[in-house]
Amino acid sequence: MPMNKSRKSFPTHIVVFLAPAVIIYTLFMIYPLVDSLRLSLYAPAQAGGEAFVGFQNYEKLLTHELWAPRLQGALKNNFIFFLFHMFLQNPIGLLLATLLSSHIVRGKAIFRTLIFTPTILSFVLVGFIWRLILSPLWGISGDFLAIFGIENQPWLGLENTALPTLSLISVWQFIGIPMMLFLAALIAIPDELLEAARVDGATAWGLFWKIKFPLILPTVGIVSILTFVGNFNAFDLVYAAQSELGQPNYSTDLLGTFFYRTFFGVQLQPGNPTMGATIAGVMFIVILTGVLIYMFGWQRRLLKLEIEL
């Protein structure tokens, strides 16, 4: 047995196998995360260097008249951005996956491949492609909206439409991910189960809600938490389409752009690493809360449900 062997002599091979992963991961992932949290408790000192200030940075972020509105704005925008993904992207993804797993649909592989295409493009491309399509100069969006009798507007340029528009662009790009994850779960449902229900006279609608949906609940949880973490970490699309300022007038500012701006500075405002680390700290708390709710709230409930069944 390998266990006895490794107990007898020093298990060099185990160390050799594990060392590279542990070193790289610790040095470039765990250390920066921990050190960044530490830095959020420091501020530039007058004598140069950085001095420990406790939770003052967090206090400033929450109460100072220059910081608090930006933090609240970014948090609110980020939450709206998340709601669009959660209640539009994921249900549409589920609908498409259900259609793609249906026995009446032909050419599944082609549909699947084509619908997934936007997901492989970078945020930069997606951001600019939509900037062009929505540009009143080009008028493409105007031509299409006219069909539905909607008047064209500079959707990304107006304060009240920029964030919903940007969220929809992101939904357009990422719908492939929930679609694929739901599809994988739906395919895994045994055919006999569905066939038996069909023989009992279940309609497609009843089949979905009474059998398929309960069975893919674990995937619903995974998709939700992936959406949450991804959205509260988002930056690239806003940067590409609306610049790091979250234009117009911070209406598309997310935590990611707020973090970037604070860390690197923008225009005349110089960068501030410790305040940047503080915003990263807030993001860390938000994401961790989501993950913990998922792990202890959702997963435990599922386990209980499974035992009851």
Next chain:
Amino acid sequence: MLKQFRRPGYLIQFLLAHGTLFIYTLIALFPVFLVVINSFKNRRAIFRSPYTIALPFEPYAENWDTVGYETVFKRAHFDTYFTNSLIVTVVALLLILIIGTMAAFALAEYRFKGNTALGLYLALGIMIPIRLGTVSLLRLIVNLGLINTLTALILVYTAMGLPLAIFILQQFMRQVPRDLKDAARVDGASEYRIYWMILPLVRPAIGTVMVFNMIPIWNDLWFPLILAPGEATKTVTLGAQIFLGQFVTDWNAVLASLTLSAIPVIVLYILFSRQLIRGLTAGAVK
């Protein structure tokens, strides 16, 4: 099939399902299609007839123009950016696979003190995004003298990809039958040899890990922007971002650079879409 069609409800369902999928496919592809066809037109045609196709031969040649591509090739080093992206993605993927399989093998194969704890420690990074440590990561990279190098990006992407890679690979390695390994041990094979022997058996998992990491690394904007913004180390994504920002009013150049950066990815995607989708669906089941 034909018999089913006689049921009226079936036909309606059939049409509804295909209609929905068809409309969504159009929504997904039309914006990209529009950008590609207009990148080969002159400026006037882009605005006057955006929905027509221009080709270099009659009767489609009236609006054909490649001035956008000429600007891109003259003003930006897309060949350098492309090479950089390729090096970063390929090397990071190789490192993730080599280092990841080694660690996953050790965690799955040996029962040693702290095995579970180490597994959990390595899994932390699946949920917590590495971006949150950027402030300290930048300082670390500067201190190591790695700022504006591809090495910095490779190391960061490797660290970023390892947690999920180890997690997935470990599950697959556990399924390899014990007898196989014990037989090899009886024959006097070293532990390293056994690791090497296992690798081909977990090929599906390796495919999944590659697929999960390839696209995010290639498309990432955050770390190239922060760790390697120099002209010599720009990746395609960052290069396109900066070029697009500078040439925002030159519609020909913008459309051409968008097409140039999208085409390689789309071609690769079409070539590997079967593996990619298989990887996504295999990795998703539990």
